[in-house]
Amino acid sequence: MTANGPENDRDRPATEGMGGSGFYDDHSQVQRGTVVGQAGRLRNAVRRLDLTTDELRVIDYGCGPGRNSMAAFHTVFAEVGNHRPDMPLVAVHNDQFGNDWNDLFANIRGPGGYLVDFPATRVEASVESFYDSVASGGAIDLGMSFMSVHWLNGAVHMPSPGTFFFCDLEEPARQELAARAAQDWTRFFAARAGELRSGGWLIVETLSSVPDADDPSGLLAAGRWNYRACYRVAETMADEGLIKRDLLDQYVFPVYFRNEQEARAPLEAGGDLADAFEVVEVANELYPTPHEETFEQDGDAAAYASAYVGYVRAYSESTLRAGLFEPSADSASEADVLTDTFYDRLEQLHRDEPGRHPSETQSMTLVLKRC
Numbered sequence: 549m550t551a552n553g554p555e556n557d558r559d560r561p562a563t564e565g566m567g568g569s570g571f572y573d574d575h576s577q578v579q580r581g582t583v584v585g586q587a588g589r590l591r592n593a594v595r596r597l598d599l600t601t602d603e604l605r606v607i608d609y610g611c612g613p614g615r616n617s618m619a620a621f622h623t624v625f626a627e628v629g630n631h632r633p634d635m636p637l638v639a640v641h642n643d644q645f646g647n648d649w650n651d652l653f654a655n656i657r658g659p660g661g662y663l664v665d666f667p668a669t670r671v672e673a674s675v676e677s678f679y680d681s682v683a684s685g686g687a688i689d690l691g692m693s694f695m696s697v698h699w700l701n702g703a704v705h706m707p708s709p710g711t712f713f714f715c716d717l718e719e720p721a722r723q724e725l726a727a728r729a730a731q732d733w734t735r736f737f738a739a740r741a742g743e744l745r746s747g748g749w750l751i752v753e754t755l756s757s758v759p760d761a762d763d764p765s766g767l768l769a770a771g772r773w774n775y776r777a778c779y780r781v782a783e784t785m786a787d788e789g790l791i792k793r794d795l796l797d798q799y800v801f802p803v804y805f806r807n808e809q810e811a812r813a814p815l816e817a818g819g820d821l822a823d824a825f826e827v828v829e830v831a832n833e834l835y836p837t838p839h840e841e842t843f844e845q846d847g848d849a850a851a852y853a854s855a856y857v858g859y860v861r862a863y864s865e866s867t868l869r870a871g872l873f874e875p876s877a878d879s880a881s882e883a884d885v886l887t888d889t890f891y892d893r894l895e896q897l898h899r900d901e902p903g904r905h906p907s908e909t910q911s912m913t914l915v916l917k918r919c
């Protein structure tokens with residue numbers, strides 16, 4: 549095994565998708581808040597687009613089951629309507645095969661879907677990793693992506709004793725992962741450079757990091773306390789022989805929350821894509837977390853733990869199951885038991901220590917214009 553893990557690491561997606569059958573939609577208020585927070589930037593981008601074209605193609609990269617992206621499409625199409633009510637609209641939804649596409653199409657057609665107000669919209673799905681090209685060259689007018697590009701291009705295995713979170717890795721693993729994340733970031737934007745037409749706009753929001761001298765890692769990395777709490781639970785399961793210790797010692801949750809300097813690097817002078825994009829804005833924002841806010845008001849530790857773990861499970865289950873629980877189990881039903889055990893214990897931990905492992909939603913948004 550190399551520092552980058554088995555050769556097939558990158559063949560296995562970082563996530564098979566979010567919790568399906570409505571589970572992600574019902575447990576993703578945090579993500580919904582960050583999407584809604586982009587409305588001003590989306591309207592601004594639309595106002596600066598060339599709206600004299602034959603049609604307007606808007607894509608959501610890493611759309612997930614879709615309820616959250618309905619608001620974004622609605623905002624964009626309403627703003628287009630303010631300037632060019634007769635503009636033919638095309639909505640493109642990009643995600644991987646494992647996404648719950650049934651949930652997505654139900655959301656598009658449902659009462660919160662954009663078809664209610666924009667029934668003539670042509671709906672397209674693009675089922676492909678956004679680390680490759682997912683649309684025809686120069687076809688996209690406006691690209692957007694929310695809470696998705698921090699997922700790395702494939703699973704990660706590297707020495708990681710005592711943690712599975714990127715910023716707590718020891719050297720040289722931390723630097724090696726940073727280098728791999730930099731390659732992924734450049735690859736994502738290189739693919740977008742091919743798809744956006746000249747003058748097109750791209751708004752990408754991800755979880756991120758800002759400096760924090762008080763944290764041992766030197767960073768306020770989004771979700772740091774959450775990942776540390778998750779690791780504590782995984783460690784108890786390894787201590788009891790429920791999951792394989794050697795697996796846990798090489799397992800890294802496949803996300804990377806970049807800081808502003810890392811995010812800007814390929815896009816600015818000297819970077820591989822400096823000629824492709826103009827960087828219009830980079831914004832760092834710390835979003836309020838609804839679980840902690842509610843707990844502060846009502847003091848209900850059981851409700852807090854249940855809501856918080858629902859949120860964590862909705863985005864992490866397929867990844868932890870594929871990376872830790874299935875390889876530790878002899879059968880699918882045993883993997884089910886391990887999965888439930890993990891989230892039950894996590895909920896117990898949050899019930900016992902409510903508010904002590906908050907899910908800080910440190911977010912970064914890049915607004916780019918295709919040159």
Ligand SMILES: C[S@@+](CC[C@H](N)C(=O)[O-])C[C@H]1O[C@@H](n2cnc3c(N)ncnc32)[C@H](O)[C@@H]1O
Pocket residue numbers: 562563564565566576579580583609610611612613614616617642643644647676677678679693694695696697699700701863
């Ligand atoms: C946390 S969800 C965010 C979903 C939605 N954008 C939202 O804001 O609620 C992350 C999404 O990114 C998708 N994703 C992760 N890696 C991807 C890749 N390489 N290509 C396409 N989609 C990817 C996942 O399948 C998942 O649907």
